Amino acid sequence: MFIEAKQINKVYFDKNNQPNTVLKDIDLSIQKGEFVSILGPSGCGKSTLLSMIAGLVSPTSGAIIVDGKKVIKPGKDRGMVFQQAALFPWMNVTENVMFPLRKEMSKKEGQERAHHFLKMVQLSNYPAHYPHELSGGMQQRVSIARSLAMDPAVLLMDEPFGALDEQTRSRLHGQLEEIWMDTKKTIVFVTHSISESIKLSDRILVMGTRPGTILTDITVDIPRPREQHRQQIAALEERIMGLLKTEIDKVIDEEQAYEAGS
């Protein structure tokens, strides 16, 4: 297995020193090149789980192994894209994409590489723009290019399109799918949108909340491009909703807010 989590538990202590179990007995395994979504309502710990794979958060017990190595701290083998683009405002687009490269290659090589990945996200015409001059969708594409530029084995995405409007999100879904097919990266994608997870992923890990557990592991075998298979998508959507049962109200509430573009 390329990414493996074994018996992950995460317990936080709140103000009154009461233990609060965020993740309970999480086991997961992801193969190289797979596109896996982690789907769940807010508060189920899906982002915490992703941050653990990134090495930004450590589990209370259990271990995560990526490509044979135990995760203890962040590393360039695991790129992460956040809900906010997190571009550095004092750097222009090219400098932002070059940020992870500056120590390992010459400036010229870095620029060429930045250009290559900006082209991949169709932003090669904006090399000298500053983040505040770009729209939210463009910023997020720069952020994706920045992660890809360091050639990580895994791309971790934490609701990367959650803050964008519906049309932009839909276009970026298409772009991400293409990038994934081109680069063959392993992608772990956190979302609370059922339709987004069905549209993009090979597998969906559905999480329940309080404490966060993996309820079920669904393989999505709808051929790509998936827009042409509306019936199968609708059927799977219903199946996931059926499986969720107790979590369903929370997910639907959020889905509605999400679709409303909040």
Added chain:
Amino acid sequence: MKPAVKRIIFFAALIVFWELGSRFELWHETILPSPVSVYASLVAGFADMTLVYDLIASFRRLLIGLVAAIIIGTGVGILLARSKTADETLGTLVLALQSVPSIVWLPLAMMWFGLGEGSIIFVVILGGTFVMILNVRTGIKNVDPLFIKAARTMGSNGLDLFIKVIIPASVPYFVTGARLAWAFAWRALMAGELLSSGPGLGYTLRYASDFGNMSLVIGVMIIIGVVGAIVDLLIFQRIEKNVLKRWGLEA
């Protein structure tokens, strides 16, 4: 109407009202001299170069003091932001000292550095340092955690993270700190000069007052106000605006 036009009309009306009040003797010339006599004393002051030397002397002290205040303020600010122990001890002292107007240090400064340049510059440095310290400290502590997380996933940590991400991310606070340091230093400078020997704008103001030359007193006050406004508007507000825009902190 453009703001500049509004401003010109406002100040013109103010001066006209002031001059008319003097002409019709609503108040006595010794209490509030007319704009015409203020203008005359300013012209005389610049003609015999006293005000020019005053400006040069004052700016020299200000520049030395402000640069020192910004350097010390940045250093101590970084220390307070990075070390919890320093923040809990030295930080409390800084907070307490910040509320002490820097001019009250002058008697001590005169004991330490004598009556001349040294003690005025010391007071100017104190005037600017504390506000710079507190702004730098706040800036570094308030760096968006998302920037730090993102940088860490891109292989940055320790000193590299601090220099390449945390320092640039807090630049808006540095700029605001420098602007406030300038404002406080300028006030401290005038207070210090009032109480010591010349040349200097503050010294000339007191000298004019001692000789009952109220039109020169007002003339110097106008120079102090105009210099303050020009430096603030043309230098600091401009830099601040550009930085806030670039850093995405302003719509």
